[in-house]
Amino acid sequence: MSSKFERILTGPALAINNFLDKTPKIYNVYFVACISTIAGMMFGFDISSMSAFIGTDSYMNYFDSPGADMQGFITSSMPLGSFFGAILSSFVSEPFGRRISLLACAFFWMVGAAVQSSSQNRAQLIIGRIISGVGVGFGSSVATIYGAELAPRKVRGFIGGMFQFAVTLGIMIMFYISYGLGQINGQASFRIAWGIQIVPGLLLFFGVMLIPESPRWLAKQGQWEKAEFIVSKVQAKGDREAPEVLIEISEIKDQILIEESAKSTSYATLFTKKYIKRTFTACFAQIWQQLTGMNVMMYYIVYLFMMAGKTGNTNLVASSIQYVLNTVCTIPALFVVDRIGRRPLLMGGAIFMMIFQFGLAGILGAHAVPWPDSPNPTVTIKIPEDNKSASHGAIACAYLFVVGFASTWGVTTWVWVAEAWGDNRIAQRGNSLATAANWIMNFAIAMYTPSGFKSISWKTYIIYGVFCLCMLIHVYVGFPETRGKRLEEIGQMWDENVPAWRSASWQPTVPLASDAELARKMSVEHKENGLIEQDTHSKEGDLMGQDTQSEEKV
Template sequence: MSYEDKLVQPALKFRTFLDRLPNIYNVYIIASISCISGMMFGFDISSMSAFIGEDDYKNFFNNPGSDIQGFITSCMALGSFFGSIVSSFISEPFGRRASLLLCSFFWMVGAAVQSSSQNRAQLMIGRIIAGFGVGFGSSVAPVYGSELAPRKIRGFVGGIFQFCVTLGILIMFYICYGLHFINGVGSFRIAWGLQIVPGLVLFVGCFFIPESPRWLAKHGYWDEAEFIVAQIQAKGNREDPDVLIEISEIKDQILIEENLKSFGYVDLFTKKYIRRTLTAIFAQIWQQLTGMNVMMYYIVYIFNMAGYSNNANLVASSIQYVLNTAATVPALFLMDYIGRRRLLIGGAIMMMIFQFGVAGILGKYSVPVPGGLPGNPTVTIQIPEDNKSAARGVIACCYLFVVSFASSWGVGIWVYCSEVWGDSASRQRGAAVSTAANWILNFAIAMYTPSSFKNITWKTYIIYAVFCLVMAIHVYFGFPETKGKRLEEVGQMWDENVPAWRSSSWQPTVPLLSDADLAHKMDVSHKEEQSPDAESSSEEKP
């Protein structure tokens, strides 16, 4: 008996308990609730970056050096790595909502531990616990959205996750900006304590959102799956052509997967799945190697190099967070208009240009600061105060880099990695593995960045610029287009070994039917199920 089979009865009781409450069926509201898990990550970025340069924080935690501060910052990503790996063991037998509930629980516990921290060790433990919760949310929320959304708006709905990340960064930064005027440890304790709020909202919201119809279908609850698809796509009309097509696709895919053995992590690296697994893993790795989290977690350090300090530094940083949120909005629409590939390639090239811009200006106009700035030994170069033009140039390149990321790789990768698998057998475990790759790179970069600023200064940006060039090339040759394609069509594209650069114009052949044929097929099947003979012989899976 498999692990999931042993949990059938507990999972059934848990789902029955959740389904007693009335559900929301507006796909935008559902996605907004589930993607609060992304807002949590945004809260963490701001609540850490806003205080690492403050005297109250440094004095209370005994002036952490670059290595220790790097580890404190990266503990969130370390917890998220393990949370991502574990998430599928909950999401598969218990459903997507169960993982989101655990996401909110661990986040709230972690926030409480951080807020009450008495030393570095407690702060690190709190960040690991909170990160464990974020790992659950970041693995499950994008998949949940892709399984619920109609394919015509799947990019928009999937992109809500990244929008919530940017919105969380923005909201929390201004909260922290206000709190930094408080003298003493209350400034960062209140900020970390307020992180409980989004966790509580997600926890309550999970009781009012439906389960994924593909998860329900996979576990034999066909009537409920059809009901949810009809509610979301046609306001309850089960005879709507889009509903008939969607259910027919799900049925065809589930029937194929029923002949397979239980799907595990090892299966992701078999001949059938290895290419899509590596593509998704590298997509998440490349997102981290853009250097965006360097710009976010350590923005205070970057603007120190440009000659900004104290309140002026925070104000300049806040503009970057506003741009990050604003630039995410058009990307929600662009993905479903120009496609994933064009967006990712164009974004990588633009980020490369602005990373080289930051490196070039700092390399040309900054001067060494032996021993680092007063109270901040990590920053060992700075643009002189009398060279305002160079300082503004650095900040302008940072702003333009953030806009380039937010409108491309920020949104695109979370959507792409939820679509690229092509079938429900691999989707959740595949998303967990690729998300874990994101978090382990996040951990490494957060650890490495303070030391890189201290030792190789402006050359740090050259490294990320080169990565941006390499990722643009990789997307062109290795990332197939998923825009406008059914999730099952994506799987067929992999099976037929369609070259990535030809995937945009590729059209499915057999065995997938046209929309009209699928609708007719499902309509006939639906009428047969409603006949007396069919009703007397059918049994619902317990």
């Protein structure tokens, strides 16, 4: 089926790639990351454009006051589409390139946004969100692996973390847009907001024309000249003899040789004895990111602040502070992830979030009272208005939880999963599967949360606190440190079953050449190849001269 699918797309894909190759390019890795991670900004736009309106009269009246189950399905329809998009992405990204997958991301997102903004009923809204979700699934799966393939090793964590920063920036921008449009009475408020979502799709669509293809993908297609040119432009301003360029090309060649000597890969390859452990761990990294409870805070923050006694504009303003914190606290994580490492951030973040999930549950459990005349059937408890200290304490726990997530798991999960495979042969399919695990869990949480609030109210936060404890244990025993390591080294750690808690100080048993040694070796090979080519051309010239003289004599 996949080969038939590929044959159908081959002609158009080649035409698109040829067109993209002819457009002007910008090779600055930070600019490239800014374009590719617009896919993350789309996800952020979706979160805010839904959370800002689910408590408004205009939304409730137009869509006939959806109950807890229906609102859960409306919200979760986007991550449901993202699940399928993440799975499908490898069938486009691997044969046709990363840029075409990003174009598919932009296309589905814009179509979905148009369908949402023109929604006449719940069914059309759900369909539009599913279509947009397919686009986000493509982007979230491809953007992170594309950044890891293109970025120099020293800033790989920073570039990988930019995806999460784009998510937080999208949440904040769209929330304030929605807040302003929410002052409009009637359905125009949410229709304009959902229509504005087309803008990041357009930015990504045209931005893809300015960025290069992944050099690792080009090398896999046998286009070594293009691959070497792009690596040199990204890492050394066009100097093909620079040590970092020679090292990168050498590593790509090693990976391609491994791939050519192995059987063709499929999703089944991820579950073979060699890869099953890293597949399980990477998928759980994405699952744990959802089970922190962060998207409960993002999708349904309006419900939380209703429980804390905040309503109307006061609720929205309090919610907006959380979105600002989410964005601001992501920035230091981009710099710290390459200095401290992945494991300390993941474990520290799990402890921090666990404390504030339990704190929030404790405050609501001790001070909230039943709310029989609640304007929203999902929210059944409320802290009395005269208990300001409890209300402020609950809000503070929510804010501090977001600080903990944004500065640790938000960034680090995407970085670690993109690096963890240790083998470029399975990286794209593995990343697609792990991202799909993230989205299906996102769907489950978005679907369950309104019913959870309605049924067990504040006890919902205890569940996520327990999950934070579980992920702390799993990271300690099962997540190896990947900071600053080459793909070959990460692969060796998995193959040798190095204990995760010893991985930071582990040295490969099969020594790998140092960067300096590798650069010297590659430089010599480069020069020898150049001399051989010159000698070959010289001999060919001599032979041609001899042939010409013989012809003249004749």
